[in-house]
Amino acid sequence: xxxxxxxxxxxxxxxxxxxxxxxxxxxxxxxxxxxxxxxxxxxxxxxxxxxxxxxxxxxxxxxxxxxxxxxxxxxxxxxxxxxxxxxxxxxxxxxxxxxxxxxxxxxxxxxxxxxxxxxxxxxxxxxxxxxxxxxxxxxxxxxxxxxxxxxxxxxxxxxxxxxxxxxxxxxxxxxxxxxxxxxxxxxxxxxxxxxxxxxxxxxxxxxxxxxxxxxxxxxxxxxxxxxxxxxxxxxxxxxxxxxxxxxxxxxxxxxxxxxxxxxxxxxxxxxxxxxxxxxxxxxxxxxxxxxxxxxxxxxxxxxxxxxxxxxxxxxxxxxxxxxxxxxxxxxxxxxxxxxxxxxxxxxxxxxxxxxxxxxxxxxxxxxxxxxxxxxxxxxxxxxxxxxxxxxxxxxxxxxxxxxxxxxxxxxxxxxxxxxxxxxxxxxxxxxxxxxxxxxxxxxxxxxxxxxxxxxxxxxxxxxxxxxxxxxxxxxxxxxxxxxxxxxxxxxxxxxxxxxxxxxxxxxxxxxxxxxxxxxxxxxxxxxxxxxxxxxxxxxxxxx
Amino acid sequence: xxxxxxxxxxxxxxxxxxxxxxxxxxxxxxxxxxxxxxxxxxxxxxxxxxxxxxxxxxxxxxxxxxxxxxxxxxxxxxxxxxxxxxxxxxxxxxxxxx
Amino acid sequence: xxxxxxxxxxxxxxxxxxxxxxxxxxxxxxxxxxxxxxxxxxxxxxxxxxxxxxxxxxxxxxxxxxxxxxxxxxxxxxxxxxxxxxxxxxxxxxxxxxxxxxxxxxxxxxxxxxxxxxxxxxxxxxxxxxxxxxxxxxxxxxxxxxxx
Numbered sequence: 001x002x003x004x005x006x007x008x009x010x011x012x013x014x015x016x017x018x019x020x021x022x023x024x025x026x027x028x029x030x031x032x033x034x035x036x037x038x039x040x041x042x043x044x045x046x047x048x049x050x051x052x053x054x055x056x057x058x059x060x061x062x063x064x065x066x067x068x069x070x071x072x073x074x075x076x077x078x079x080x081x082x083x084x085x086x087x088x089x090x091x092x093x094x095x096x097x098x099x100x101x102x103x104x105x106x107x108x109x110x111x112x113x114x115x116x117x118x119x120x121x122x123x124x125x126x127x128x129x130x131x132x133x134x135x136x137x138x139x140x141x142x143x144x145x146x147x148x149x150x151x152x153x154x155x156x157x158x159x160x161x162x163x164x165x166x167x168x169x170x171x172x173x174x175x176x177x178x179x180x181x182x183x184x185x186x187x188x189x190x191x192x193x194x195x196x197x198x199x200x201x202x203x204x205x206x207x208x209x210x211x212x213x214x215x216x217x218x219x220x221x222x223x224x225x226x227x228x229x230x231x232x233x234x235x236x237x238x239x240x241x242x243x244x245x246x247x248x249x250x251x252x253x254x255x256x257x258x259x260x261x262x263x264x265x266x267x268x269x270x271x272x273x274x275x276x277x278x279x280x281x282x283x284x285x286x287x288x289x290x291x292x293x294x295x296x297x298x299x300x301x302x303x304x305x306x307x308x309x310x311x312x313x314x315x316x317x318x319x320x321x322x323x324x325x326x327x328x329x330x331x332x333x334x335x336x337x338x339x340x341x342x343x344x345x346x347x348x349x350x351x352x353x354x355x356x357x358x359x360x361x362x363x364x365x366x367x368x369x370x371x372x373x374x375x376x377x378x379x380x381x382x383x384x385x386x387x388x389x390x391x392x393x394x395x396x397x398x399x400x401x402x403x404x405x406x407x408x409x410x411x412x413x414x415x416x417x418x419x420x421x422x423x424x425x426x427x428x429x430x431x432x433x434x435x436x437x438x439x440x441x442x443x444x445x446x447x448x449x450x451x452x453x454x455x456x457x458x459x460x461x462x463x464x465x466x467x468x469x470x471x472x473x474x475x476x477x478x479x480x481x482x483x484x485x486x487x488x489x490x491x492x493x494x495x496x497x498x499x500x501x502x503x504x505x506x507x508x509x510x511x512x513x514x515x516x517x518x519x520x521x522x523x524x525x526x527x528x529x530x531x532x533x534x535x536x537x538x539x540x541x542x543x
Numbered sequence: 544x545x546x547x548x549x550x551x552x553x554x555x556x557x558x559x560x561x562x563x564x565x566x567x568x569x570x571x572x573x574x575x576x577x578x579x580x581x582x583x584x585x586x587x588x589x590x591x592x593x594x595x596x597x598x599x600x601x602x603x604x605x606x607x608x609x610x611x612x613x614x615x616x617x618x619x620x621x622x623x624x625x626x627x628x629x630x631x632x633x634x635x636x637x638x639x640x641x
Numbered sequence: 642x643x644x645x646x647x648x649x650x651x652x653x654x655x656x657x658x659x660x661x662x663x664x665x666x667x668x669x670x671x672x673x674x675x676x677x678x679x680x681x682x683x684x685x686x687x688x689x690x691x692x693x694x695x696x697x698x699x700x701x702x703x704x705x706x707x708x709x710x711x712x713x714x715x716x717x718x719x720x721x722x723x724x725x726x727x728x729x730x731x732x733x734x735x736x737x738x739x740x741x742x743x744x745x746x747x748x749x750x751x752x753x754x755x756x757x758x759x760x761x762x763x764x765x766x767x768x769x770x771x772x773x774x775x776x777x778x779x780x781x782x783x784x785x786x787x788x789x
Contacts, residue, residue, distance in 0.1 A: 007783040010770045018768050022738060025761070027553065029590050031738075038709060039738055047594065049617050052555035080627060095627075099553045121709070151773045151784065157745035158718050158776065161711025226774075238715045242684070276722055277775055280784040287787065341623055412613060413621035421616075423623045473611055 001062050001364060002147050002291040004112045011154065012109045015116055019043045020102035027099065042122055042160065044115030045101055049416045052096040055118040056108060060128035060146040060170070061089035061367040063113075068354035068365055070111035072347040078104045083350070085335060085343040087407060087458055088167065089127045089367045090118055094414055116154060121162045123153035123233070127169045129177045130368040133292055134330045134376040136322040140196065142172035142189055144288040145225060148280065152226045159233045163240035164248035166233070167205075179369060179485035181213045182206055182461060184250045185232060192219050202232060202262070203254030206455035210491050211251040216263040222285065224270075227278045231270035235262070294325070295362035295377060301327025302381045312387050315398040320383065327380055331361075333373040333390060334397035334405065338434040339427050342408040343371030352393050360386050369458075369485075370407055372400070403438075403445040403512065404430040407458055411451030411468060412475070418451035420468025420475035425449055428505045433512075442512055445525045446484070461485035463526045464511060465492040466504060477504035481511065481537055482529045493534060496542050507541055514540045546572035546607050547579055548614070549587070549595030557617055558592060565592055567629065569618040570606040608639065615640045653757065654750040656728055661700040681732070688716035692723045701725065703748070705733040714746045721747035721777035737761045741768055747777030 004012070019039075026036040040046075044055040056071070063071075071091055075083050078100055079093040086092055096104065108114055118125055126146040133141040149168060153159070159166075169178040172189035180186035186201035197219040204213030220228045232250075239257075241247045254262045303326065307313040320329040333353055335343050345353070353373055357365045360382045361375035368374055378386060390396040399405045406429060409415065411422030426449055433439045448462030452469075459465030465480035476498040483492030499507050514537050515525045523531070546569070547560035558565035559572040560582060566572070575582055579597035586592045599610035609615045619640055620628030630636045654660060665681040666674075672690060679700035682688050691698065701720060703713040717729050730750035731743050737757045740748075744766065751757070772780045 005787070007771050007787065011773065011783075014769055018765075021761075021764060027590075030758070030761075033587075033594055035708075035736060035738070047550060047555060049613070050555075050557055050620060051550070094621075095555075097554045121711075154773050155742075155769070156774060157742035158714045159711070160742055161709055161714065161739075163711075234715055234719075238712055242710055242712075272722070280782070281788045283788040284784040412616055413623050416613075416617075418613075421622065423621075427623070475612065 001064060002059075002143075002288065008151075009109070009112070012112075012114050012116070015043070015114065015155070016102060016105045016109050019105060023098060023102055038120055038161075040101075041120035042117055043101075043105065044118035045096070045098070046119060047416075048094065049412075049414055049418075051094065052098055052101065053414070054093045054096045054101065054104065054115055055086070055090050056093070056113060056115045057118045057125040058089050058091060058113075058367050059150050060126055060132065060143045061130050061369075062132075062143060063365050063367070064363050065354035065358040065365070067111050067113055068350050068357065070108065070113065072350035072354070074104060074107060075347040075350065077107070082344055082346045084341075084410060085345065085367050085371045085373070087369050087371065087409070087456060088125060089130070089369055090125055091367070092410075094410075119165070120160075121164050121166075122160045123156060123162075123166045123168065126150050126153070127167070127178055127183075127369065129171045129173065130366040130374050131177060131321060131330050131376065132172070132366075133294070134323050134328075135173055135175075135177075136324045137175055138173040138324070139191055140172050140189055141289075141292045142170045143292050144285060145172075145187065145189060145198070145222075146170040147288050147291075148226065148285055149229065152229065152280070156233075159237055162233075162237055163242045164245070164250075166236070166250065168229075174487060176485070176487040176489070177369075179458070179461060180204075181489045182210075182458075182485055183213065185229065186213050187225075190219065195221070197221050198225050198228075200228065200232070202266075203251040203259075205249050205251045206458060206460050207249065208246060208453045208455075209249075209251065210455070210460040211255065212489050212491065213251070214254070214259045216254075216259060216266065223279060223282050226280060227273050228266075228270055230278050231266050231273055234269050234273075235265045239265070295364075297325040297328060297377070298379065301325075301379050303327055305380050305383060309384075311391075311398075312384055315387050315391075315396060316383060318398040318402065319400045320378075323377065325377070328377055329380060329383070331375045331378045331383065331386060332368070332400045333375065333395050334399055335372050335395075336399055336405050336430065337394055337397050338404060338430045340430070341423050342406050342426050345373075349393055349395060352389065352395070356386060356389055370405065372405070399439065401444045401446065402440075403433050403442050403447050403464075403508075405446075406430060407446075407448040407462070409450050409457035411449075411457075415451060417454055418468065419453075419470035420451050420477065422449045422451040422457055422466075422468060425466060425468070425477065425501060425504060428501070429508055432505055432509060436509070438509075438512060438516070441516060443524060445512070447508070448483075458485060459483070460491050461489070462492055463524070463529070464508060466508075467494075469498060471498065475501060477501065479504065479507050479511070479541070481534065482526065484526060488526075495534065495538055510540050511537050544574040544600050544602070544607060545576045545579055545597045546600045546609070547575045547582060547595055547597050548572070548617070549583075549592035552590050552593040559618075560586070560592075560595075569600075569609065572600065572607045603639075612640065651756050652750065652752045653762070654728070655744075656749050658728075660750075661728065665700060665702045682713070682716050684710050684712040686716070688720055689723075691720065691725075695720070695723060695725045695727075698725065698727050700728045700730060702730045702732045702752070705731060705735055708734040708736050708739055714742065717743070717746040717748055718777045737765050741765050745772065745776040745778050745780070
């Protein structure tokens, strides 16, 4: 994986000292809160419902065991012994003190991590496929391109006060595991006539106006990747709306200009920029690629798995994914125990995951946008030992992509923007389905819960989505069906009037039962919904 | 009644205006109806509080209870982690929030 | 005169030439008349409209009515890309925490609404040992140095 050189380290260290100085000026009253807010946000520091919250970047979701240990140490030293993995491959700490934040950032920097641009109206952490470098179906590893864009976007002098936040995802397979088309820019590395290039999708997003990004360019040569990105950002920075915060994302600009006019504006800007020397030397991309070369996979590793323990066999079936190297799989560590808080991990669990990565996965871990952790390169022969250790620590839930593998934002329990709590709903749904035994029969069913319209819990993209709203001071939950964040991307539609907390749990079960009744061979919930439409679900829910 | 809340600038902790000072406990809050803006701007200028604002509250067993659920969650702590709230030993505290 | 003196106190320039002493006109009136040599670009203005007339401009003021509105960074940089070499002055809600980025986008003068603390300004401009990406200044990006 990528390691800092002296330049990267110097930049991150300088940023820590800049923030230390800014925090000092805030505490001394030389900066008002209005002036300080965008500065702290660009260092990941929010003022949340209960305290300051710090969001730490995990670029393209990749970290090594040393870094995971450092995250655990930070949870103990500066927070309350746990962290929350987010839907954009970051980790959040909920109880940070402003007076200690610079020291925390300095600790992060020692292990080549940072919180730079994890919030604010700037280019955010670049996300990617959590199985990058391991997936059997990828064209190339997408992470070198994400790393190149990370460097380009860090401390960008022109694009740090954009109309609104800006999120980029990079993938390199036809299977989309990064919700690529629901990003401001989604990049898919593709091959054309034997040459690699990038397809650009621009103007996707969730939030209050969900949109699927259209493809504005199906092939940009890799030695123009940064320049083309710069052209898009300049068009956005100049013409994106600033009169209304809710219409300020690039999706609105693309929508209002129309895809063709927007593309033309980008192409004109791109043509002007070609002589400006914006593109890094190609050798830089090649240098970065060397950090992402395959680990030394054992040749002839055994394909056999002893399935005599049924609990283990179930976990293997559900939580492991095909790997490009024979004898290996990617193993998913579920952070969704029944009745638990989706995405939360204690410092002890983080340390265990770090140690297991060292023992069984070439020292590497990944954070999934679904708030789970991946050990990307595990020998099949080691799976039983791995599972045993996970299971003992409460990390062995066999529920990847099932109805118990719920994405949930922090909701009203932690978030000052939220209108309703998300976590208790997730807890009750996972408990309901663990008790009624329907999880297995339901198969792949992606359930996503947001506590407000900002959609951090990706409810628009859930096979089943839940949106928490405030109904005259009482929590209320709307049900949505038919969304997908994957390559078959679609936006979920609302079923009708909302429910109270107990009602939404029942409604989810009702919708699941409609699927079980109506499904045809091999259909997932989403397939059945797409075939039969909303009407049978409405009938069962409200009829 | 109207009560005044904000966060401690250094620690970020949720605080409530008691008439003389800022407390971690909403029970200590006093009615500031009519003087909320004056107190808020004076206290913020002195950096004794960050982003103060007034909310509606009602008396509940003689103590102020915020009118809106968001402010009650804010006053107590995350309902899903009672161990991290201000009243970890009170089994009935959930009813106070919801 | 008092106003003028206060303004000059706040004005920070990183240029050797004499400051233009007459008021800047709006982009519209600049395009309408031929005599002005100083223009003020507002966030919603298209700075590209100035490009055919750069040779008669000695001062371009780019206004930041609110520091969070970043359009002025693009206005500045695209003028530099087009070859403008006159004074590029950031005016308005210009704060010390933004000046380093402004310098990188080609600004070489600042006329902030509120005076900047001198030592804070110095610290801000000395902050970055390196830069990742090219901009309108002459600094060499890290990725070029790595392969020099």
